[in-house]
Amino acid sequence: MSMNDLYLLVPMAPLLGAVVAGFFGRTLGRRGSHVVTILGVAISFIASVVIAQDVFAGHSFNGTLYTWLSTGNVSLVVGFLIDPLTVTLMLIVTFVSLMVHIYTIGYMHEDPGYQRFFSYISLFTFSMLMLVMANNFLQLFFGWEAVGLVSYLLIGFWYTRPTAIYANLKAFLVNRVGDFGFLLGIGLVLAHFGTLDYATVFSMVPQMAKETIELIPGSPVSLLTVTCILLFIGAMGKSAQMPLHVWLPDSMEGPTPISALIHAATMVTAGIFMVSRMSPLFEYSETARSVVLVIGASTALFMAFLGIIQTDIKRVVAYSTLSQLGYMTVALGASAYPVAIFHLGTHAFFKALLFLGAGSVIHAMHHEQDMRNMGGLRKYLPITYWTAVVGSLALAGIPPFAGFFSKDAIIEAVQATHIAGAGYASFAVLAGVFITAFYSFRMLFMTFHGEPRMDHHVREHLHESPWVITVPLILLAIPSVLTGYLYIEPMVFGNYFGASITVLPENGGLHEMRQEWQGVGNFVQHGLLSLPFWLAVSGIVAAAALYLKWTHVPALIKARLMPLFTVLDNKYYFDSFNERVFAGGARLLGGGLWRIGDEKIIDGGMVNGSANAVARLSQRLRRVQTGYIYHYAFVMIFGVFALMSLWFIKA
Numbered sequence: 001m002s003m004n005d006l007y008l009l010v011p012m013a014p015l016l017g018a019v020v021a022g023f024f025g026r027t028l029g030r031r032g033s034h035v036v037t038i039l040g041v042a043i044s045f046i047a048s049v050v051i052a053q054d055v056f057a058g059h060s061f062n063g064t065l066y067t068w069l070s071t072g073n074v075s076l077v078v079g080f081l082i083d084p085l086t087v088t089l090m091l092i093v094t095f096v097s098l099m100v101h102i103y104t105i106g107y108m109h110e111d112p113g114y115q116r117f118f119s120y121i122s123l124f125t126f127s128m129l130m131l132v133m134a135n136n137f138l139q140l141f142f143g144w145e146a147v148g149l150v151s152y153l154l155i156g157f158w159y160t161r162p163t164a165i166y167a168n169l170k171a172f173l174v175n176r177v178g179d180f181g182f183l184l185g186i187g188l189v190l191a192h193f194g195t196l197d198y199a200t201v202f203s204m205v206p207q208m209a210k211e212t213i214e215l216i217p218g219s220p221v222s223l224l225t226v227t228c229i230l231l232f233i234g235a236m237g238k239s240a241q242m243p244l245h246v247w248l249p250d251s252m253e254g255p256t257p258i259s260a261l262i263h264a265a266t267m268v269t270a271g272i273f274m275v276s277r278m279s280p281l282f283e284y285s286e287t288a289r290s291v292v293l294v295i296g297a298s299t300a301l302f303m304a305f306l307g308i309i310q311t312d313i314k315r316v317v318a319y320s321t322l323s324q325l326g327y328m329t330v331a332l333g334a335s336a337y338p339v340a341i342f343h344l345g346t347h348a349f350f351k352a353l354l355f356l357g358a359g360s361v362i363h364a365m366h367h368e369q370d371m372r373n374m375g376g377l378r379k380y381l382p383i384t385y386w387t388a389v390v391g392s393l394a395l396a397g398i399p400p401f402a403g404f405f406s407k408d409a410i411i412e413a414v415q416a417t418h419i420a421g422a423g424y425a426s427f428a429v430l431a432g433v434f435i436t437a438f439y440s441f442r443m444l445f446m447t448f449h450g451e452p453r454m455d456h457h458v459r460e461h462l463h464e465s466p467w468v469i470t471v472p473l474i475l476l477a478i479p480s481v482l483t484g485y486l487y488i489e490p491m492v493f494g495n496y497f498g499a500s501i502t503v504l505p506e507n508g509g510l511h512e513m514r515q516e517w518q519g520v521g522n523f524v525q526h527g528l529l530s531l532p533f534w535l536a537v538s539g540i541v542a543a544a545a546l547y548l549k550w551t552h553v554p555a556l557i558k559a560r561l562m563p564l565f566t567v568l569d570n571k572y573y574f575d576s577f578n579e580r581v582f583a584g585g586a587r588l589l590g591g592g593l594w595r596i597g598d599e600k601i602i603d604g605g606m607v608n609g610s611a612n613a614v615a616r617l618s619q620r621l622r623r624v625q626t627g628y629i630y631h632y633a634f635v636m637i638f639g640v641f642a643l644m645s646l647w648f649i650k651a
Contacts, residue, residue, distance in 0.1 A: 003054060007061065007080050010047045010090060011129040013040040014097075018122035025115025033115040037122040038101045044129070045094035052087040062135050062199060073194060081135035081198060085500035088341060089132040089273055092348045093266055097125040099472040103356050104257045106468035107363055111255075117157060121261060124150040128266045132273060137186045137196040140274070144182065144238070147267045148175045154262065155254040164253040171247035178237015178244050185230030188213075192223055202280040202502075209284045228281050228288035235271025239325050242299045246574050248322055249306075252314040256359030259314055260352045263321045269344050272328045276337040280502040283335065286419055289507075293333025293414075294421040297428035300326025302572065304432045307439035309568050312369045313358045316443045320395060321351055323432060327410050330425050335507040336413035342491045343406035350394035350403055350480040356473055357388040360465040361447060366458055371443065376452035380462040385448050387473040392444045394480045396437035397536045399524050405484030407433065408527050409492050409513070416509035433532045437539025445547040485520060493517040 017040025021033040028036065061082040069076040080086075101121060108114055127150055131143025148171075156168030186196070192211065193201045205224070212220035235241070240248040248268065252259055262268065275282060275292065282288055303322035310316045324347050331340035362369055364381055378385040394401035397408065411433075414426045452459055464470065490496040493514050503510055517523075527533050546554050558565050570576065 003051070003059075003061070004063075006047050006051055007082060007133070008065065010044050010051070010094070011126050011133065013043040013047070014122045014129070015126040016040055018119045018126060021115055021122065022119035025119060028115070030109075030114050033118045034101070034105050037118040038098070040122055041094060041098045041101050041125055044125070045091075045098050048087065048090040048094045051082060052091055055082060055084055055087045064135075068138075074190070074196070076138050076196065077136060078139055079135040079197075080133045082133070083500040084497045085273075085276060085341065086133055088345065088497075089269075090129065092345055093125065093128050093132065096266070096348055096352050096476075097121070097128075097261060099352065099356070099476055100257045100261045103260075103359070103469055103472040106466045107257055107359055108255060113157065117255070117257075120150060120154050120157070121257065124154065124261065124266070128270070131270055135198055137189060137198070137201075141183070141186060144234070144270065144274075145179065147270060148172065148179070148238070151251070151258075151262050151267055154258045155251045157254055157258070161253065163250075167247075167250040167253040171251050174244055174247040175237045178234050180233075181230045182234025182237070185227050185234065188223070188227045188230065192227075198277070205280050205284055222285060222287070224281055225285040225287045228278070228285045229291055231278060231281070232271075232275060232288065232292055235275055235329075236295065237271075238274075239268050239271030239329065240299075240322055241271070241295050241325065241329055242302065243574060245299060245303065245322055246571075246578060249315055249318045249571075252312070252318050256314065256355060256362060259318070260355035260359070263318060263351070263355065268321060268325055269328075269348070272325070272332065272340055272344050275329075275332045276341055276501060279337050282332070283502055283504045283507060286507075289333045289335065290420040291333075293330055293417075293419065293425050296326045296329025296331075296333055297421070297425035298326070299323065300330060300432045301428040301435075304435040304439070306568055306571060308435065308442070309565060310439075311371050313361060313371050313374075313443060313447060314355070314369055316371075316439060317351070317354050317358055320354070320436065320440065323436060324351065324395075327407065327429060327432070330429055331410045331413055333419075333425065334410075334413045334417040334422070334509050335503050336410070336417075336492075336510045336513075337501045337503065338492050338497055338510070339406070339409045339413050341497070341501075342487065343410060345487070345491075346394070346402035346406040346480075346483050349476050349483060350391045350401070353387060353391040353473060353476040353480050354395065356469070356476065357384055357391060360384040360469050360473065363465055363469065364462055365454065366461070368454065368458065371446040373454050374447045374452075375450040375454070376448070377462070378448040381448075381464050383464055383470045384473065387470075387477045388444060388448065390477040390480050392440045394484075395440045396540060397433060397532065398437075398540075399527055399533070400481070400485055402480050402482070402484035404527060404533075405488040405523070408523070408530070408532055409488065411532055412513055413509045416512045417507075418509075430532060430535065434535040434539040434542075437536040438543050441540045441543035442547055445543060449548055450551070488523065489517075489520060 014037070017037035020036045021028065025033045061080060064075075064077045064079040066078040067075055068078060101118070104117065104121065108117055111117065124147060127143055127146035129143075131140060131147060134140040134143060152168045152172045154168075155171050156164045158164045189201055190196055192208065192213075193204055195201060209224060211223040213223050213226060214220050215226065233244075236244045248263065251262065254262075282292070300323050303319050303326060307316050307319035307323065310319060324343070328340045328343050328347070331337070331343060360381065361374070361377060361384060364377070364384075365374065368374070390401065394403040397404045399405075411426075411429050414422060414429055454462075487496075492510075505511060567573070
């Protein structure tokens with residue numbers, strides 16, 4: 001098998017599994033459906049490993065597989081770009097997806113939609129792979145929309161629940177807002193560069209750097225700045241950045257394996273990947289990077305605050321995802337694209353671990369998700385507990401766990417950058433360290449420590465989850481420990497990404513960090529003496545004090561700070577604003593168009609009005625048709641008289 005065939009096999013194997021399970025699931029049965037989809041994703045993962053070895057041996061690929069449409073000088077094609085950035089995402093997506101597929105056997109074993117679920121998650125994997133492997137904007141947009149569509153199906157998988165239907169519609173609509181900006185950005189690229197091929201567009205960027213367009217007549221603005229901001233609006237939707245973040249917490253209505261797949265390693269990181277891929281564009285627009293930096297910092301800080309007050313175990317992890325996506329976005333704004341991808345990778349493992357660990361708890365608790373009804377679970381679920389400890393330590397950024405390396409690298413990159421908004425971003429990511437450690441260990445202590453708070457019936461039936469749930473937890477815990485230590489030097493400080501990411505020398509944060517690099521050991525030693533580490537430790541100590549020792553204090557703090565709690569409990573009123581202004585405004589506009597435009601103008605004026613006019617005319621004409629011969633004779637004589645009169649006048 002040639003390498004080109006192997007490239008095609010990576011997305012096609014999950015697609016084939018999805019088609020077989022989707023159309024023939026009833027015939028195959030449950031076992032057949034999960035075997036064919038897991039086999040497809042396993043083949044994809046193995047092929048990705050082989051391709052990665054080939055790429056890091058010095059080979060790459062950028063070519064067209066299929067020409068869909070040619071018009072003038074523009075060709076719309078399906079093609080692959082296989083380079084270090086692509087294979088990194090391929091490995092993450094296929095590995096996490098494989099773990100989720102295996103985990104699903106245990107988690108969904110009683111669900112009547114078992115075969116349909118496996119079909120959807122396999123189709124999602126195909127969509128994400130098409131996105132990351134694209135070599136042109138058209139295929140990128142195809143994968144972009146495909147993951148949005150399949151996420152809609154997955155979030156609303158339990159379609160008999162009104163909350164699930166509300167959540168998937170909300171996710172779909174919010175993403176359409178971001179995708180509208182994304183499509184406009186792609187349109188600008190096609191209009192001004194004349195092509196949608198990455199390589200051609202990137203090669204033309206230096207000569208287009210001074211090009212301007214007039215959005216408002218007489219006010220020229222940089223073409224690249226407008227293009228980058230529009231593309232980033234797409235990333236704000238997919239990667240849930242403020243104010244387009246509102247869909248992600250509600251998407252917890254989907255089954256837990258989906259929370260892990262969509263919100264850990266795949267869909268929400270699509271925006272981070274896209275901006276990194278577009279680094280040759282963003283590097284020439286400091287304004288766009290400042291926008292990215294400030295929005296990322298705001299998301300990292302304000303979403304972390306919301307994690308503190310959540311009582312639903314999955315929503316704590318969801319707000320954690322939002323905050324960590326903010327950290328990645330901050331790294332993008334600081335021109336530290338390799339650091340963003342490094343954190344994307346480490347986060348994929350420990351966040352998938354936390355989501356699946358939460359799912360294991362929910363499974364053991366008979367689908368109870370409220371942490372106030374848990375407690376003392378560590379003696380009943382030892383494997384789940386220890387893997388959750390690993391995930392929490394990695395999320396909090398404690399060495400030597402993976403999150404420590406990527407989080408500290410982001411903080412250093414922000415402190416080394418000097419663009420507008422860098423001071424605010426530096427404060428936000430530092431404050432976020434304490435808050436992250438606090439809410440992650442608050443979740444751990446409320447769930448696994450203290451006195452059991454569940455009812456007697458649930459406690460009697462508590463036991464560790466089956467191996468199809470615990471094995472993926474263990475396999476995700478291993479990279480949650482090792483990936484930071486192993487990959488920080490090549491990915492952040494080495495030439496791991498080669499030419500697949502562009503960082504200009506004058507955008508110096510990452511270059512300064514590389515000059516000061518003295519090895520992993522010195523990085524850990526420096527981290528142990530730095531402010532972020534002690535902020536993380538303080539967060540853990542504070543969580544232990546409030547949720548293990550002085551357990552009455554959180555209620556007192558809540559009572560004293562009730563106005564602040566109300567703001568946080570209402571999620572800064574983003575949902576209320578959207579429902580009243582955008583949804584309410586749309587309903588008001590629709591109602592007006594219906595009553596005035598449809599009922600009065602179209603129905604009343606055009607349809608019924610024309611019918612009434614014909615009816616009235618018919619009534620008048622009907623009076624002329626009397627049936628009397630002398631009436632008709634009179635009309636004929638009058639007609640002859642009129643014609644003769646006209647003839648005499650003309651003569």
